[in-house]
Amino acid sequence: MTVITFVTTADHQYTIRDVLETRDHPLHGRIVILSYDELLAYPRLPRSTYVFADHERLNQADARAVTARIAALRKACPDCVMLNLPDQIGTRQDIMRRLHEAGVNDFRMLPVDTPPDSFRYPVFLRRLDDHEGPKSQLIETPAALQQEIAALDPALRDRFAVTEYIDTRNDQGLHQRRAYTRIGDHLFPSGLGQSRAWVCKGEYSDPNNVPDPERELAFLHSDDDGAALRAAFDAARIQYGRADYAVVGGRPQIFEINTNPWLEPPERVPGEDREGTERIVSNWIAAMTRLADTAPAGAGAWIEVPQATGRPTVRPSRRQAARTLLRGMRQLHRETQAMRWLRRMKLI
Helix, strand or coil: CEEEEEECCHHHCCHHHHCCCCCCCCCCCCCEEHHHHHHHHHHHCCEEEEEEECCCHHCHHHHHHHHHHHHHHHHHHCCCEEEEEEHHCCCHHHHHHHHHHCCCCCCCCEECCCCCCCCCCCCEEEEEECCCCEEECCCCCCHHHHHHCCCCCCHHHHHHHEEEECCCECCCCCCEEEEEEEEEEEEEEEEEECCCCCCCCCCCCCEEEEHHHHHHHHHHHHCCCCCHHHHHHHHCCCCCEEEEEEEEECCCEEEEEEECCCCCHHHHHHHHHHHHHHHHHHHHHHHHHHCCCCCCCCCCEEEECCCCCCCCCCCCCCHHHHHHHHHHHHHHCHHHHHHHHHHHHHEE
């Protein structure tokens, strides 16, 4: 029975599929994963709890269409719980502005057309539609910032913003990145990394990464930042996502809140870090299972929703062929089980 519908961009569903399709868990048979194109196209949609993720990757036209379709869905299913309504969250720029205005962040992210003298330096450039980190080195002066902005492709310039740098070094002199995940009302620590470089992504392949599994495990079993992170998520109007941050001067400073964070399978990480990753995955599955309890009465039925656009654009593949078959059989909620079998057979 479908009780959660997870909606994200078609190219970024691996964020949850990599875990959901590779192990046993209580969400098998209880979750449908749709692309935004499918959300717009299908005349019938699940009566369920909805999680909308990754909408910062939608262009303006698609975002307007998605907002209108969600409005039609809310009328068709007024008791469906919906997390991360795109029209309430807005853009990444809107999120970062709210965090600063609420007093959560001391630093600012501002548009590239902001007068260069307005910033506290150093600063760096950041794209608004990806999660790949800074797009420049630290920029020390207004003149240097003007040069960096002038060098951007004019067609892409409005996808960039300028962020004020903050020093996140911990008591070991390493730049630190923490993470907290929110799923509905439930929050839990979901990562701690440290790096010799000022950009700390916590990636195992990064030569500047300094692993400390014992320190990370202690963090993952704590809740020291829980109240502050709940306030940050509330200020950002986000009910599903992962906040990446550092504690500076005793207060969390939020680098970003990713509404579609990748859930890393424990078997893909080095052995000494696996226990922490297993805890993160276990907490995520438990929180999603609890979210399933918010599903409306009659969850599992597919209901008529106006304003469908027709057949979605699809790329031919074995996965897509299997999904088409499952949908025709009204079994799309069993997709994670089917894809687990196809992965085992190395067919996808």
